[in-house]
Amino acid sequence: MELDLRNKGKIPVSQHPDFSVQGYQVIRELARNHEAGRIVYLAYNCQSQQPVVIKEFSIDHETTDWSGSKTYEREIALLQQLEHPRIPRYINSFATAENFYLVQEYKQARSLKTKCSFSATEIKQIAISLLEILVYLQQQVDPIIHRDIKPENILVDEQLNAYLVDFGLARRQSTKIALTTLSTGTPGFIPPEEQFGYALTQASDLYSVGATLICLLTNTHTVKISDSSLQFPKLAPHLHPGFRSWLLTMVQPNGKDRYPNAAVALTALKSIPVTGKASILEVLMAAIKLKKRTAMFALAVMGMGAVAITTLVFSQPGGATQQLEESQSLIDFQ
Structure with missing residues (x-):
């Protein structure tokens, strides 16, 4: 997402929500999810002139879980407890008659959905950066499972640092998951245990990470991997066998056959060559x-x-x- 504030005054107000009362001016729309009734805007704080991201939740689309909490309430509660340089921090929230809005820190980075051309070495660097975030989440007193890792929810800057966004489906590992939220992630990235309603573990997000990396390595669009058969395209033959083995371990159907957590997967990955032949x-x-x-x-x-x-x-x-x-x-x- 390249930020350009130079033309902010030229954007007709009628094209975007008016948040002047709340102290924000919308610059442009970044993303839209019609089914969930959510829109993400790039805006700036009128007082500080700093860019922010505003996420809109349609109140009509929001349902409560078994605890009575709505999606945006759960997301805010989690974000307020997190402090990691590559998780956009919570700034503010407000409501109108029809919608609820979550304001977060803006990161100068692009979604992986918008760029799929990376070398294998760059993809390994992105994987390491992403796993470092998961290590942080899993080291919480009650580990956090993101549940919606996919190219759209990963931002990458020019230095290949990864940022994890959209914690709308995230849960503490000990938290009961309502039946209505089972398998609500993106097909092809959902671990099999979640599809069948089994308990999630710290290996669950690893499946989604593996599927995401395979998308990048094979230059496959998200919608083309969204298949319940999970038949991933063949990995490039020039990849080192150890790296292919690591990737396929990440997406094993049985969670017990994957790495047990992000820390173990990260340690294993760091020492593996990306390309070349193996002994x-x-x-x-x-x-x-x-x-x-x-x-x-x-x-x-x-x-x-x-x-x-x-x-x-x-x-x-x-x-x-x-x-x-x-x-x-x-x-x-x-």
Whole structure:
């Protein structure tokens, strides 16, 4: 989102809500969700001249959960308790006869929805930045699960720092989730356990992170991955097998097969190369972690002849190393 305040005085007032009484002037609309009855505006504070983001909630569209709280009330309550440089902070809120408005800090960053062309190395940097935010959320006394991680809700600045927005579906891990809010995220990014009404864990958001990264790596638009079959496009063949293994671990259907939390996933990712070929040991270890049926194959290969013979075989052009990597790629994407 590039901010340009130079033309703010030229925008007809009739095009946007008038918040002059509340001390804000709308610059332009940033996003709109027709189904949920929500609009996000870029505005500036008339007194401080600082840019802000104003999120509009249509009162007619808002429903209460089992505790009697509305979406915007839950979001405000969470934001007021958070203090992280890459989570836009809560500033203010106000209501009109028809709508409720949440005012947040503006970040000079673009939504991942607007730009999908990143190198694999840049995507890894974005992943690290995003996981750092999740580590913070999960380290709360009662861990917070965002529940709606997708390209639209992630902003990235010029330095590839990620910012996480829209905490409308976020919950404390111990909080009961109303039946009416189950699977209300975006199809394709919702972890299977949420779709079937099972308890969410700190591994639940990791599924959404993995799906988001795969979208970026394959330059796939959100709507094209919004499929209950979860058939992700094949990952680029130039990616390091360890990185592919890490990604596919993130999106395992069974939450117990993913990394247990963001801290573990982050530690694992930092040491993994993004591109290039893996050593035979790395290929075998990745196979063992991803597919149980591959374990027997790995043990058979490890039980091959003497070291000298093994070295000779694996060093030949088009030899076992290449075959194993090709076999691993086939296994990963079956």
